[in-house]
Amino acid sequence: xxxxxxxxxxxxxxxxxxxxxxxxxxxxxxxxxxxxxxxxxxxxxxxxxxxxxxxxxxxxxxxxxxxxxxxxxxxxxxxxxxxxxxxxxxxxxxxxxxxxxxxxxxxxxxxxxxxxxxxxxxxxxxxxxxxxxxxxxxxxxxxxxxxxxxxxxxxxxxxxxxxxxxxxxxxxxxxxxxxxxxxxxxxxxxxxxxxxxxxxxxxxxxxxxxxxxxxxxxxxxxxxxxxxxxxxxxxxxxxxxxx
Amino acid sequence: xxxxxxxxxxxxxxxxxxxxxxxxxxxxxxxxxxxxxxxxxxxxxxxxxxxxxxxxxxxxxxxxxxxxxxxxxxxxxxxxxxxxxxxxxxxxxxxxxxxxxxxxxxxxxxxxxxxxxxxxxxxxxxxxxxxxxxxxxxxxxxxxxxxxxxxxxxxxxxxxxxxxxxxxxxxxxxxxxxxxxxxxxxxxxxxxxxxxxxxxxxxxxxxxxxxxxxxxxxxxxxxxxxxxxxxxxxxxxxxxxxxxxxxxxxxxxxxxxxxxxxxxxxxxxxxxxxxxxxxxxxxxxxxxxxxxxxxxxxxxxxxxxxxxxxxxxxxxxxxxxxxxxxxxxxxxxxxxxxxxxxxxxxxxxxxxxxxxxxxxxxxxxxxxxxxxxxxxx
Numbered sequence: 001x002x003x004x005x006x007x008x009x010x011x012x013x014x015x016x017x018x019x020x021x022x023x024x025x026x027x028x029x030x031x032x033x034x035x036x037x038x039x040x041x042x043x044x045x046x047x048x049x050x051x052x053x054x055x056x057x058x059x060x061x062x063x064x065x066x067x068x069x070x071x072x073x074x075x076x077x078x079x080x081x082x083x084x085x086x087x088x089x090x091x092x093x094x095x096x097x098x099x100x101x102x103x104x105x106x107x108x109x110x111x112x113x114x115x116x117x118x119x120x121x122x123x124x125x126x127x128x129x130x131x132x133x134x135x136x137x138x139x140x141x142x143x144x145x146x147x148x149x150x151x152x153x154x155x156x157x158x159x160x161x162x163x164x165x166x167x168x169x170x171x172x173x174x175x176x177x178x179x180x181x182x183x184x185x186x187x188x189x190x191x192x193x194x195x196x197x198x199x200x201x202x203x204x205x206x207x208x209x210x211x212x213x214x215x216x217x218x219x220x221x222x223x224x225x226x227x228x229x230x231x232x233x234x235x236x237x238x239x240x241x242x243x
Numbered sequence: 244x245x246x247x248x249x250x251x252x253x254x255x256x257x258x259x260x261x262x263x264x265x266x267x268x269x270x271x272x273x274x275x276x277x278x279x280x281x282x283x284x285x286x287x288x289x290x291x292x293x294x295x296x297x298x299x300x301x302x303x304x305x306x307x308x309x310x311x312x313x314x315x316x317x318x319x320x321x322x323x324x325x326x327x328x329x330x331x332x333x334x335x336x337x338x339x340x341x342x343x344x345x346x347x348x349x350x351x352x353x354x355x356x357x358x359x360x361x362x363x364x365x366x367x368x369x370x371x372x373x374x375x376x377x378x379x380x381x382x383x384x385x386x387x388x389x390x391x392x393x394x395x396x397x398x399x400x401x402x403x404x405x406x407x408x409x410x411x412x413x414x415x416x417x418x419x420x421x422x423x424x425x426x427x428x429x430x431x432x433x434x435x436x437x438x439x440x441x442x443x444x445x446x447x448x449x450x451x452x453x454x455x456x457x458x459x460x461x462x463x464x465x466x467x468x469x470x471x472x473x474x475x476x477x478x479x480x481x482x483x484x485x486x487x488x489x490x491x492x493x494x495x496x497x498x499x500x501x502x503x504x505x506x507x508x509x510x511x512x513x514x515x516x517x518x519x520x521x522x523x524x525x526x527x528x529x530x531x532x533x534x535x536x537x538x539x540x541x542x543x544x545x546x547x548x549x550x551x552x553x554x555x556x557x558x559x560x561x562x563x564x565x566x567x568x569x570x571x572x573x574x575x576x577x578x579x580x581x582x583x584x585x586x587x588x589x590x591x592x593x594x595x596x597x598x599x600x601x602x603x604x605x606x607x608x609x610x611x612x613x614x615x616x617x618x619x620x
Contacts (some may be wrong), residue, residue: 084530099250
């Protein structure tokens with residue numbers, strides 16, 4: 001059984017008198033450890049699909065099962081619990097909490113799990129180390145560059161050891177050089193931590209780091225890529241990946 | 244998560260400070276109004292309010308207009324159920340409602356010491372008993388007027404020497420000045436030799452107050468001056484009737500203060516949540532339950548209200564303790580005293596208002612449409 005299964009998923013929105021159907025009876029499987037990128041023109045339902053998989057949006061019909069849990073059946077509260085334990089979300093605009101330090105931002109998801117303070121501290125330190133920001137732990141988001149903020153966002157997404165990490169245009173607000181660093185980081189997280197990844201992107205370079213590329217148009221998958229070519233080589237392994 | 248709440252409040256410290264200050268001022272007024280109501284309640288429902296009677300001249304109100312023969316006390320003592328009678332000459336600087344009323348009670352010093360719940364904090368009884376123009380001064384009056392033992396002070400035609408300062412378990416007593424009966428009777432301008440303003444009647448444990456009061460009035464009907472006898476509590480309530488109405492109205496002011504805190508804290512919390520709708524969407528995306536998001540907002544509003552409310556309550560209690568305020572009319576006074584009850588009610592009201600003020604914004608934060616909110620710039 002695939003880690004992520006979408007069966008007959010449809011989603012429509014009303015816009016004035018018009019009904020838009022970004023997803024129309026979509027099926028999709030993502031295997032454990034896979035790195036899948038999702039591309040397509042604007043407004044074709046890429047982010048909608050990501051949000052449905054994350055359980056922050058609701059399907060009109062169909063089912064979504066992630067790691068054996070049918071998330072489409074869960075209540076809002078149960079979905080929150082499920083996300084805390086199983087899902088990491090990387091936002092395009094980082095969305096760090098401005099009043100919290102990098103350390104505290106990364107610590108947030110661990111506060112929702114049953115962990116001792118020592119376990120929490122260890123996980124946060126390892127996550128920050130993994131994204132190369134141990135020395136910025138006490139910095140507030142306003143004291144970080146865009147790339148550093150995104151790396152803190154990535155650390156926050158992986159700190160709870162989720163089964164799936166989803167990323168919505170993770171490099172969309174970064175310059176080329178920083179974007180490449182983030183791509184390398186995501187690739188390493190997938191390869192070395194075996195985290196299943198689903199990323200939405202407009203950037204073909206970013207899409208190429210995925211092992212499988214999907215293209216979504218008018219509510220359907222148009223094209224399914226095979227094993228994707230890797231655009232970057234993995235970097236030396238930091239502490240987290242040796243665990 | 245409490246760090247998140249505290250840091251959020253700190254992030255908008257000007258708004259936080261203004262809200263806390265507003266809540267403090269409103270709760271200050273709430274406690275002040277509460278202390279006036281407590282004072283009135285103590286005065287009209289205190290331990291001696293039902294076990295003492297006041298014999299006053301019929302159809303008279305201001306102490307200066309009630310002139311009863313002093314020897315009525317002898318006749319009153321004969322009524323069954325009467326344990327003791329104390330003739331009192333009352334003099335006040337103002338018959339109308341006033342915040343700085345000075346009330347002299349002239350009575351037998353021995354009887355004062357025996358029957359009044361007062362304790363000298365300075366000075367001594369012997370000087371009060373032996374010196375004709377000696378007076379013992381209630382703590383609140385001494386505080387307001389800056390008097391201490393050994394001082395000489397005058398007010399109107401009366402000039403006395405302070406023989407002591409007393410405190411009392413009955414707060415209104417602390418707004419009185421006691422002199423000897425003879426001193427007040429022979430004060431120039433009073434022309435009250437052989438006359439007193441009222442007789443205070445102490446009852447035996449088994450006496451029925453209204454029956455004794457009726458018997459006293461009936462017995463004195465044949466005397467030179469007709470009387471009206473009432474329970475002390477009822478007498479004081481009647482004496483302060485204008486103020487009672489005013490104080491009854493003032494309790495609406497107390498409610499208004501609570502409403503003010505509610506709207507102030509609710510507005511601040513709503514603004515705070517609306518500013519951070521996206522943040523709550525992010526928190527819920529990370530896995531924060533809606534109920535937890537709700538608790539975060541409630542913690543914020545409750546904290547604002549508690550800090551402001553408790554500060555206002557404490558300031559009010561301090562002001563009441565230091566100021567020794569009282570309001571009086573026609574010789575009766577209502578003391579504004581700090582009390583544990585005020586501290587507890589101020590804190591509980593702050594807590595409840597804090598939770599109530601946070602409810603609407605908390606629901607807003609908990610039910611935030613995650614996807615739409617994440618799209619916000």
